[in-house]
Amino acid sequence: MAIYDIAVSFAGEQRQFVAAVVAAAKVRGLSVFFDEDKGNEWWGTNFIRQQRTVYGSQTRFFVPFISREYLSKAIPMDELSAAMMTAVRQGDGYILPVLMDDVEVPPELLHPQIHYLRSGDFSPEGLAEQLVQRVGVATSAGQEPRDVGEVVQEAMSYRMPRVIPPDFSKYELLDAAFEYLRYQFDQALPQLESSGFVGWTRVSGEMLKVRIERQGKTAYAIDIDKNGFNSDDQLNFIIGGNSTGSVNSSNGYATPYFDRDAGIPKLKMMDFSVFGSMGGSGQTYTKEELFNKLWNSIVDRLERG
Structure with missing residues (x-):
């Protein structure tokens, strides 16, 4: 099973910026899951159904680059982007979102306690440095990598109504x-x-x-x-x-x-x-x-x- 420091998710329109961040992160010693390394198309699309390679992988942080395009990618038909936004909304510390440019994430989607970075505040190299620091803190704290597929499945577990059991007396x-x-x-x-x-x-x-x-x-x-x-x-x-x-x-x-x-x-x-x-x-x-x-x-x- 492959283990990564970070795995990235993004819309195709942000590929150039994300590729620069990934390259800078690798230079600084991070192992990164990046779709170009696997010869896949943008791996968010139909992620769960197609069981892509990363589905059986582990990573310390999942980094979605959230842009207007990311938010408009046919959610909830796009399983990965829907799952990631659900995890962001729930405040999952495993998710480290990067907000692209001046995108505004609706308050109901961004948990108030979630820590996020904004791409406009950093160069690709500067953003890579931030990721290196976060991974270093997580490693020192003993934070174990998590299976990407498990996190997606958790995020896609839809809320069910709380009801009184029919056999309650x-x-x-x-x-x-x-x-x-x-x-x-x-x-x-x-x-x-x-x-x-x-x-x-x-x-x-x-x-x-x-x-x-x-x-x-x-x-x-x-x-x-x-x-x-x-x-x-x-x-x-x-x-x-x-x-x-x-x-x-x-x-x-x-x-x-x-x-x-x-x-x-x-x-x-x-x-x-x-x-x-x-x-x-x-x-x-x-x-x-x-x-x-x-x-x-x-x-x-x-x-x-």
Whole structure:
């Protein structure tokens, strides 16, 4: 597999300038993929379909020379230019764009954090020096060459809509969260004995009762009701226990939902005083995070006596 310091992409109208930059870069010791060396036509055209030689090559930087012609090359039919502009938009540090003359790249195509050079600021030799410096920094930092084809394929992976999976069920998540909390309490409570506390859990119908005692006195009590507070798709939390059996009592409740941004199921917690705070504004947790938050609040209360 061939490994290059830089690989260049350009529209035919900029061939003369790019050739001068490539020649100056080679004089300065850089290995460069340049289509004339391979006997190919401008290698951006139909890049993915024709599987050109560079497709199986690696390079430390991919350098697209972006001109008006480059931007107008039938995007997105031209796979390479489309892929490179996608990578530029995404801020891929592997891409080092050179803006030709006074071309203005639309803001939606140029990531604000991407570093770029402008050809008008350098002679071909000066631009080659800049590339040498960038390659030197990357090499010293241990930046590995990347496969050109992989980068193109990544860039061409089109954004898909974030949707709730068709098999997601809030009631299944509710059951799973309830059983998870029960299991974790069963595992954690016996460990309190080393600190002088005795803990136990009971399940009564749809309610999980958690009690912690010290010398025969209740140090902490919470009921977790799967019937909810004002809806049957919630976990309702009642600090101190629900001795009256009233469904109108609540110190907070958690509602299952699917977090489309994170791509995982979570619970949205409306906390009145479960975690020792007042007026919770709807923090979100996985079932694991919810137990950890709840357990830490219990330990805090036990420490305060």
